[in-house]
Amino acid sequence: MKTVKKLKFTFNIALLLILIVIFAAISILNPVFLSPEYLLNVVLRNVVELGLISLPMTLIIITGGIDLSVGNIMVLSAMVGAMAAGRMGSVAGVIVTFLVGLACGLFNGIIIAKVKVPAMVTTLASMFLFLGLTRGMTGGDSVYAFPAAEAVGSKLFLGIPVQIFIYMICAVLFYILLAKSTFGRRLFGIGLNSNATKYCGVDIEKMLIRIYALSGLMCALAALIMIGRFSSLRYDAGTNINLKVITIVVLGGTSILGGTGDLKGTILATLIIGVLNSGLTVLNIPIDTQTIVHGTILIISLIAYEIVNRRTSSKRLKEVKTELLKKTG
Amino acid sequence: MGETVLELKNIVKTFPGVLALNDVSFDLEKGEVHAICGENGAGKSTLMKVLSGVYQPDSGEIHVNGQNRKFANPMESYKSGVSIIFQETSLFEEMTVLENMFLGHETSKKTLGFLPVLNYREMREKAREIFKRLNTKIDLDTKIKTLGMAQKQMVEIAKSLTFDANILIFDEPTASLTQREVDALFSIILSLKKEGMGIVYISHRLEEIFEICDRVTVLRDGQYISTKNVGGTNKDELVADMVGRTMHNYYPKTETELGDVIFRVENFYDEGFLENINFEVRKGEILGFAGLAGAGRTELMEAVCGLAPKAQGEVILDGKKLSISDYTDAMKEGLVYVSEDRGKYGLIVDMSIEENISMPQLKDFSKFGIIDRKKESAVAAEYMKEITIKAPSPDFTVNNLSGGNQQKVSIAKALAIQPKILVLDEPTRGVDVNAKAEIHKIISELTGKGLTILMISSELPELLGMCDRIYVMKEGRIVGCFSRQDATQDKILKTALEGEGEE
Amino acid sequence: MTTEFYLLLFLILVLLFLAVFAKGFYDLSNLMNLLNRFNYVLIAAVGMNMIIITSNIDVSAGALVSVLCIIAASLGKQGLPIGVFLPVTMAAGAVLSMINGLFITKLHIPAIVATLATTQLFQGVLPLAVNGSIYDLPATFTWLAYDAKLFGIFPASTVLMLVVIVTGLLFMKYSKFSKKLYAIGNNKNGARLAGVNVDRTIVIAYTIAGALYGITAVIIGTASQRVTTTMANGKEMTFIAAVVLGGTSTAGGSGKLIGTVIGAFILSLVSPAINYLGISPDWSDAIMGGIIILSVVASAVNIKKKRRISAAPGGR
Amino acid sequence: KDTDTSAPAPAQTTKDEQSAAPADQKDTQGKKIKIAVLPKMKGENYWDACQVGAEDAAKELKDAGYDVELLYDGPPQDQATNQKQVDLLEGWIAQGVDAVAVGCVDASAISPTLKKAQEKGIKIVTFDSDSEPDARDLFINQASYEGVAKALVENAAAELKEKGYGPENPVNIAIMGQTKTDTNVEAWNSNIQELIKTDEYNWMKLQNPDSDIYYPGADEVETQTQAGTLISRMGEGADKIQCAFGITSMTAPALGSQYEASTNKPPVDKIVLTGVATPNALKSYILNEQNPLKFGVLWNTMDLAIWRCRRRTSWRQEISPQIPRR
Ligand SMILES: Nc1ncnc2c1ncn2[C@@H]1O[C@H](COP(=O)(O)OP(=O)(O)OP(=O)(O)O)[C@@H](O)[C@H]1O
Ligand SMILES: Nc1ncnc2c1ncn2[C@@H]1O[C@H](COP(=O)(O)OP(=O)(O)OP(=O)(O)O)[C@@H](O)[C@H]1O
Numbered sequence A: 001m002k003t004v005k006k007l008k009f010t011f012n013i014a015l016l017l018i019l020i021v022i023f024a025a026i027s028i029l030n031p032v033f034l035s036p037e038y039l040l041n042v043v044l045r046n047v048v049e050l051g052l053i054s055l056p057m058t059l060i061i062i063t064g065g066i067d068l069s070v071g072n073i074m075v076l077s078a079m080v081g082a083m084a085a086g087r088m089g090s091v092a093g094v095i096v097t098f099l100v101g102l103a104c105g106l107f108n109g110i111i112i113a114k115v116k117v118p119a120m121v122t123t124l125a126s127m128f129l130f131l132g133l134t135r136g137m138t139g140g141d142s143v144y145a146f147p148a149a150e151a152v153g154s155k156l157f158l159g160i161p162v163q164i165f166i167y168m169i170c171a172v173l174f175y176i177l178l179a180k181s182t183f184g185r186r187l188f189g190i191g192l193n194s195n196a197t198k199y200c201g202v203d204i205e206k207m208l209i210r211i212y213a214l215s216g217l218m219c220a221l222a223a224l225i226m227i228g229r230f231s232s233l234r235y236d237a238g239t240n241i242n243l244k245v246i247t248i249v250v251l252g253g254t255s256i257l258g259g260t261g262d263l264k265g266t267i268l269a270t271l272i273i274g275v276l277n278s279g280l281t282v283l284n285i286p287i288d289t290q291t292i293v294h295g296t297i298l299i300i301s302l303i304a305y306e307i308v309n310r311r312t313s314s315k316r317l318k319e320v321k322t323e324l325l326k327k328t329g
Numbered sequence B: 001m002g003e004t005v006l007e008l009k010n011i012v013k014t015f016p017g018v019l020a021l022n023d024v025s026f027d028l029e030k031g032e033v034h035a036i037c038g039e040n041g042a043g044k045s046t047l048m049k050v051l052s053g054v055y056q057p058d059s060g061e062i063h064v065n066g067q068n069r070k071f072a073n074p075m076e077s078y079k080s081g082v083s084i085i086f087q088e089t090s091l092f093e094e095m096t097v098l099e100n101m102f103l104g105h106e107t108s109k110k111t112l113g114f115l116p117v118l119n120y121r122e123m124r125e126k127a128r129e130i131f132k133r134l135n136t137k138i139d140l141d142t143k144i145k146t147l148g149m150a151q152k153q154m155v156e157i158a159k160s161l162t163f164d165a166n167i168l169i170f171d172e173p174t175a176s177l178t179q180r181e182v183d184a185l186f187s188i189i190l191s192l193k194k195e196g197m198g199i200v201y202i203s204h205r206l207e208e209i210f211e212i213c214d215r216v217t218v219l220r221d222g223q224y225i226s227t228k229n230v231g232g233t234n235k236d237e238l239v240a241d242m243v244g245r246t247m248h249n250y251y252p253k254t255e256t257e258l259g260d261v262i263f264r265v266e267n268f269y270d271e272g273f274l275e276n277i278n279f280e281v282r283k284g285e286i287l288g289f290a291g292l293a294g295a296g297r298t299e300l301m302e303a304v305c306g307l308a309p310k311a312q313g314e315v316i317l318d319g320k321k322l323s324i325s326d327y328t329d330a331m332k333e334g335l336v337y338v339s340e341d342r343g344k345y346g347l348i349v350d351m352s353i354e355e356n357i358s359m360p361q362l363k364d365f366s367k368f369g370i371i372d373r374k375k376e377s378a379v380a381a382e383y384m385k386e387i388t389i390k391a392p393s394p395d396f397t398v399n400n401l402s403g404g405n406q407q408k409v410s411i412a413k414a415l416a417i418q419p420k421i422l423v424l425d426e427p428t429r430g431v432d433v434n435a436k437a438e439i440h441k442i443i444s445e446l447t448g449k450g451l452t453i454l455m456i457s458s459e460l461p462e463l464l465g466m467c468d469r470i471y472v473m474k475e476g477r478i479v480g481c482f483s484r485q486d487a488t489q490d491k492i493l494k495t496a497l498e499g500e501g502e503e
Numbered sequence C: 001m002t003t004e005f006y007l008l009l010f011l012i013l014v015l016l017f018l019a020v021f022a023k024g025f026y027d028l029s030n031l032m033n034l035l036n037r038f039n040y041v042l043i044a045a046v047g048m049n050m051i052i053i054t055s056n057i058d059v060s061a062g063a064l065v066s067v068l069c070i071i072a073a074s075l076g077k078q079g080l081p082i083g084v085f086l087p088v089t090m091a092a093g094a095v096l097s098m099i100n101g102l103f104i105t106k107l108h109i110p111a112i113v114a115t116l117a118t119t120q121l122f123q124g125v126l127p128l129a130v131n132g133s134i135y136d137l138p139a140t141f142t143w144l145a146y147d148a149k150l151f152g153i154f155p156a157s158t159v160l161m162l163v164v165i166v167t168g169l170l171f172m173k174y175s176k177f178s179k180k181l182y183a184i185g186n187n188k189n190g191a192r193l194a195g196v197n198v199d200r201t202i203v204i205a206y207t208i209a210g211a212l213y214g215i216t217a218v219i220i221g222t223a224s225q226r227v228t229t230t231m232a233n234g235k236e237m238t239f240i241a242a243v244v245l246g247g248t249s250t251a252g253g254s255g256k257l258i259g260t261v262i263g264a265f266i267l268s269l270v271s272p273a274i275n276y277l278g279i280s281p282d283w284s285d286a287i288m289g290g291i292i293i294l295s296v297v298a299s300a301v302n303i304k305k306k307r308r309i310s311a312a313p314g315g316r
Numbered sequence D: 001k002d003t004d005t006s007a008p009a010p011a012q013t014t015k016d017e018q019s020a021a022p023a024d025q026k027d028t029q030g031k032k033i034k035i036a037v038l039p040k041m042k043g044e045n046y047w048d049a050c051q052v053g054a055e056d057a058a059k060e061l062k063d064a065g066y067d068v069e070l071l072y073d074g075p076p077q078d079q080a081t082n083q084k085q086v087d088l089l090e091g092w093i094a095q096g097v098d099a100v101a102v103g104c105v106d107a108s109a110i111s112p113t114l115k116k117a118q119e120k121g122i123k124i125v126t127f128d129s130d131s132e133p134d135a136r137d138l139f140i141n142q143a144s145y146e147g148v149a150k151a152l153v154e155n156a157a158a159e160l161k162e163k164g165y166g167p168e169n170p171v172n173i174a175i176m177g178q179t180k181t182d183t184n185v186e187a188w189n190s191n192i193q194e195l196i197k198t199d200e201y202n203w204m205k206l207q208n209p210d211s212d213i214y215y216p217g218a219d220e221v222e223t224q225t226q227a228g229t230l231i232s233r234m235g236e237g238a239d240k241i242q243c244a245f246g247i248t249s250m251t252a253p254a255l256g257s258q259y260e261a262s263t264n265k266p267p268v269d270k271i272v273l274t275g276v277a278t279p280n281a282l283k284s285y286i287l288n289e290q291n292p293l294k295f296g297v298l299w300n301t302m303d304l305a306i307w308r309c310r311r312r313t314s315w316r317q318e319i320s321p322q323i324p325r326r
């Protein structure tokens, strides 16, 4: 793992550089971008939902899994929550939102862990299921925000949008969880070799169910923020989110094959996507071109990662052999 | 002997940072079985992969049947008469036996004069013929995943015979076979030899070399060392060539004073796998488990350690009945299992030594769920010293260690759990002579410190050399028990095959 | 019994159910409408099936089909007949999809990520290349959907589909190439050792799939006189779902084409079927999701059972 | 402000209003004016026509001596969500544009951002589909909600009667909307449903709102396939549908084209198709005698956009253009 860690270190620096370059370029081209109000209220605020979901998604991808249904969990939980809020008040709305998110996550987790259906297949199917449920239940109409959602989605605290604080707290917690805790270590174990991890006495099924459920909960949180921010939400609001979140995680240097990755990368990638999204808009670059920029940056980073990866591992292998030779004589 | 069918001259092969083969030469005659031996990483497999076109040599020449050849891929070498059965199986689990045998060189006929269409009938006939020659029956349309190890091996051999090869290479074919299957394999090798085939045979089991080989070539660290007639050498001499020094004691068993019965398994049972298992072991004892592949030894030990959820029965440790529902429970009680398959179940090879060692009991290495990396490192360093793991530092990635050292890491990992009973499943599989002896020494020392060891092995000499008592298993039952004094290779084999013996 | 068998059984039950409860479902016009939908899903799913068998995946399929729709339309707009724009679109599909294959094999980027990236390129480049969508397409363009009817009944796209299925079934059984696909999906290294040129095979699989996407694009595009730039975006999930429902494992190496055919048919059936039952088509996604989940769960449980039996000693 | 003008103004209004622009010339001349136009989606002909119109208008204004910069962007068709619209709006607000014209995907979702823009002194015009009334300065309603619904139902009824239907021979109808969040389309939809409850039209029946009102979403292929299913349900008889309304610029042409594509077409003299779309999109179906799509409510969105740009200097009145009829 040491090689991997060294590699991550350099890759994160590369990400940071990309972020700085993009940031600087946009600020020079249109100084409006630099206004603190725009940075806080638009640039950051707009990526909070994506950022929140990409945290648990990083964990899931590290275990070698994937969740294609996150966006749809979001909208389903927000919708049922909003319906409940309409009948039973705001508090009930929040509780129901989280319960639905949790239930969706558990549903995915149990099928993946217990029935052993591949994550990609399970969440592809549940993507259709959750999307369809939302669509069928609303008949295509919007659901509307309720006070508790507005509190996290459209209010300020100390002049800064509330959701930014929420994101920062979650990011720190997830960082500690993944990088420092026993839970995180086990996640890496599962991603690198789930059999061997099981033979270390780790209950893999429970771990997997937990992270998918956690993902469901984070989706519910993001959903509250989102519906609060927009004051209403339609059934198809989540569909684009699924692949976007995966893009962020992968851009952050987490291997889709599982076993390597860290949250610093994911957080940096979230910021890059945020700056790009809002930055290109201020530059009046049409949405289509923005899509190309996203795709290109993803490809460049993948290629860069591959090159860094190959270079480091072959260099490392050489070092290893010489070290071994010295040691064993 | 006959004509030379294969000649490798001055082969050099480097990988990034590794000189895998340094000026190695080798030749094979018609109708001979030529062994290659050497420690792990000596370059045996690499040499054969160069020969069969998997790798291209940096320099050197390959002469097959008198012609100078360069193979871009294995298919080319197959077609010129060299067939290889790789160390790691290269079968396709979801495909049928027939599809596997002919993959990449299917016979086809032209339909409409131009469209090549697979000719299943011809392939089927050819396959049947081959299996008749091998004296085996396998349904050609079953998927590989439903076959057992031995049958898979048989398919591999059958596959290699689908080419009109006169040179056949076996790279450690017996690593996952047991005695009976090995015997069957040997009779096939002998009959192929009679047909005039030249056979290259790679194995870590020196006994096998003396049983069927004519000549033996030794490699060490990618260097050619020697070629000898098997009749004119002996085991010690071979080993000396392999490790570069003379070795005397392969089984350094130290006699220890046995304590009272510490661990008992009673009426153990797992539908379809295990039947009425009873055994006991005394403190400090090394208890062996012999049996053919699939006899259920691994299954038994996994079940006892809570790794098979459906098994039932009583496990009594220190007079206390344990209730074990999963492996975590077993570990807590001091019952620890070291898997036979290092890469798959034993270690997370992409993690460092310290991370592997702490993995089973992360709780002990953490405060409030946060891992104490200093403690991890310190504990790992201790074990590295204790059982001499050759690695620069505890944060060294396991992947970069040699097989023997990897095995030692998995033992260290088990020891860190502070076991009372240590279960070692095939602790020296695929490990070279030198490392093997070291591991045996570690095992001996551990019992000296009062640890009790259950050891599964398919190598009878190892069991005979190391164990105080040996149980024999067959089809999920214990069919015999021998004390160190009574046990002989013949008796154990007979019991394992026929199921009789003193119970 | 195989997954395909159970699926077929399920399909027959559903069809019987519809015969009783969905009045008018078996009207010729509805059946043909159903076929129309089935045609394009299936043809793309055949390509997707090949890709998934090699244990890769293509999430760019939807965006790519959108690109191909526009290519077809921009040719069709000039009055070129289908005899020209179909092959050209297929060729374009082959080339663009080959780029995916090259990304994956040459740069060693996992398929899902590589195609995720190219999705964004395809989606972005399109609106730049054509400003807005293409309208007022001539009768030569819509000929396939409007006028080309075999025996005055069967849409010609159905003929295209039948050709693809029959060729596909024969190809998967009788070609050397198909064995390579399965071999790669099972054991990439093993395939390499058996002399299979893994990279080239994967690239070819993507290329063939791309050509099939071309046919799908033409069927989708010619359905009306306008072709928009986002025509098929998001459809990749339907294609993948058809393959998965048909019993092909996303881990690769297994799965039969006939399963994909049945899977695609079941998925195409859902929306019209529930509409004829008096339910809003809004529920169709939920029902599709439910069917896929039930199917994969059932076969996973089945496999588990089987494994247990064959692992019993003595039973070898 | 009151948004609904029930009587459609005559088409000539457009021409008359041209003279209004120079009146305000003094306060705006010399100053750079940034006008942003945000359609519901890009890549769909109705909206693409708006873009052409907007560009023409911008050019015209430039020719008239104004320093106008036009920003035109919107979500791609498959991502016609309020999130995208809000993202774009935020960018424009930050740049300090002078006016924004929006066709709202979802009225309630976009209104908070529109209000924020208003607070910054940006003039907000909505067109096609309105926001919440207090979030904009002006709503340009191409056609009054009742007007469109009335035109559709009136014409359909006339046509149906020609084909032998009437109070003694009732018909079943179906409606194809797009999504439930389109303010205008939903208003037409509910007006149609109101109208067919009146004595005059109560022989036109919506049997089952669940299965007979379609919401295919913004997806082109889904729209086509659902239209196909609908066409296959049409024909003679009480269990069939005789009249289909496609009340968006995507669904009306889809009905036309799916009819052409259908095998075993329901007889042209037994069913009626109609809808709302641009003239170009329906032209060929209307011209085809074999297609039951005989009329549609048509208008020219290009003029709509021209007009909007021109109007921005004088906000005084609400305008409704004529609904041209065939
Ligand atoms: N693809 C490769 N890349 C880099 N190094 C390699 C590669 N294959 C083998 N090596 C190295 O070449 C050396 C020889 O390996 P080889 O597999 O031939 O050993 P072996 O004698 O077959 O050992 P074993 O008994 O364990 O099978 C080893 O040091 C090994 O690490
Ligand atoms: N050679 C084989 N042929 C068929 N099946 C096998 C073979 N080896 C293992 N199995 C299957 O694996 C299961 C587990 O066998 P297990 O590994 O417990 O036996 P073992 O005695 O430990 O064998 P080994 O010596 O390979 O470790 C058996 O029930 C059997 O079905």
Ligand SMILES: [Mg+2]
Residues within 6 Å of the ligand: B044, B045, B046, B087, B171
């Ligand atoms: Mg080897």
Ligand SMILES: [Mg+2]
Residues within 6 Å of the ligand: B297, B298, B299, B340, B425
């Ligand atoms: Mg075993």
